[in-house]
Amino acid sequence: MRRTRAGRSRKLIKTKEKVIISALVCIALVAMILQPGSNNEALAVSNFKQPINMMYSFISQRNFNHIDEMNGPTYHYFRSIQLKKKEAVTEQDQAIPDDKVPDKDVKEEEAANTEKAENTNQAGLDKADNQEVAQEQNNQEINLHKVYLTFDDGPSAYTTSILESLNSHGMKATFFMLEPNMKKYPDELNQIINEGHVPALHGVSHNVSKIYRSEQTVVDEMKQGQATLLNLTGALTHLIRTPYGSAPYMKPSYKEAVQAAGFQLWDWTIDSNDWRYSNGEFVGKVIQQMENYRYKSSPIVILLHDRKSTAEHLPSLLTYLQSHGYETDVLNEKLAAYNF
Incomplete structure (x- = not known):
């Protein structure tokens, strides 16, 4: 019984509050409507009926929003006040309590530690980059002081003279030889190998229309030269150089063919x-x-020919190389082949 009376009492208080609030709202609405010079929009209901409708809805509805019952300028006015209140409450809820605010010294220390860590990491990266650059420069320096002398079209009657010049300067070379010439000058062929130089293949015909007829004709000529070299000397090589160089005759499919056959193109x-x-x-x-070398990251591979005038003037070139600190080496299949 007491609970029922207490419940009725609370409902009566709420109803009185609603009536008072509604009355105040109605007075304010009437005042705005009757205000001289007001420029009101077209309303869904009469301005004078609006307070009466609001009063009825306010009392009859349990979940009543008096702002939603308005329209026109009246709605916008009270709606703006409501939004401002909500924004103020939201900002207050999002505010950090005093005991949660980071201390200034702590923030500065964290910033300093972060900057220190970033500087340390950057220093490590810079050191690694410098080491990599230094290593690359060192590799380039080694490459640029090593020369690979190569002689095409031999053996010939002048091979012995070339070998004498190389031996007198303590230098080695690689000889890309034609299969018919290996048969014609077997002694010079064996001399090349016996004196520590490297034999390599240059084909058979040295004729563009024959060797470059197809991918297979290139492979066949190299295999024929390889077999002749093996038969005459017992030496096996996979190093090749095609006549007149790989450009423009050695198209991608040609290069793939010789590679598939196990050859290394230089x-x-x-x-x-x-x-x-x-x-x-x-x-x-x-x-x-x-002196104006352009291929800084590639080995110095010099193209020469096994012929009379080259044999006669080769000592001048070798003397220059020796006096300028160059050393020679021979090509081998472990090197990364250079081709056009």
């Missing part, structure tokens, strides 16, 4: 053009290219 980075000259002009051409 071109050159310095062309002596010694076949053009008879008075040793090629020596100056080679020196000029070496």
Whole structure:
């Protein structure tokens, strides 16, 4: 019984509060409507009926929002006040309590530690980068002081003279030889190998229309030269250089074919053009290219030919290389082949 009376009492108080609030709202609405000079929008209901409708809804509905019952300028006015109150409450809820606010000294210490860690990491990266650059520069320096002398089209009657010049300067070379010439000069062929130089293959015909007829004709000529070399000397090689170089005749499919056959294709980075000259002009051409070497990350591979004028003027080139601190080496299948 007491609980029932207490419940009724609370409901009566709430009803009185609603009536008072509604009355105040109605007075305010009437005042705004009757305000001189007001520019009201077209309303869904009459401005005078609106307070009466609100009063009825306010008393009859349990979940009543008096703002939603308004329209026109009246709605916008009270709606703006309501939104401002909500924003104020939200900002207050999101505010960090005093005991949660980071201490200034702590924040500064964390910032300092973060900066220190970033600096340490950057220093480590810089050190690693510097070491990598230094190693790369060192590798390039080694490559640029090592020269690979290569002779095409031999053996010939001038091979022995070339070998004598190389031996007198303590230098080695790689010989890309034609299969018919290996048969014609077997003694010179064996001399090349016996004196520590490297035999390599240059095909059979040295004829563009024959060797480059197809992928298979290139492979066949190299295999024929390989078999002849093995038969005459017992030496087996997979190093090849195609006539006139790989460009433009060795198309991608041709290169794939020789690679699939187990051959390693080599071109050159310095062309002596010694076949053009008879008075040793090629020596100056080679020196000029070496002093202005463009392929800084590639080995210095010099193209020469096994011929008379080259044999006669080769000592001048070897003397230059020796006096400028260059050392020679031979090509081998463990190196990364250079080709056009």
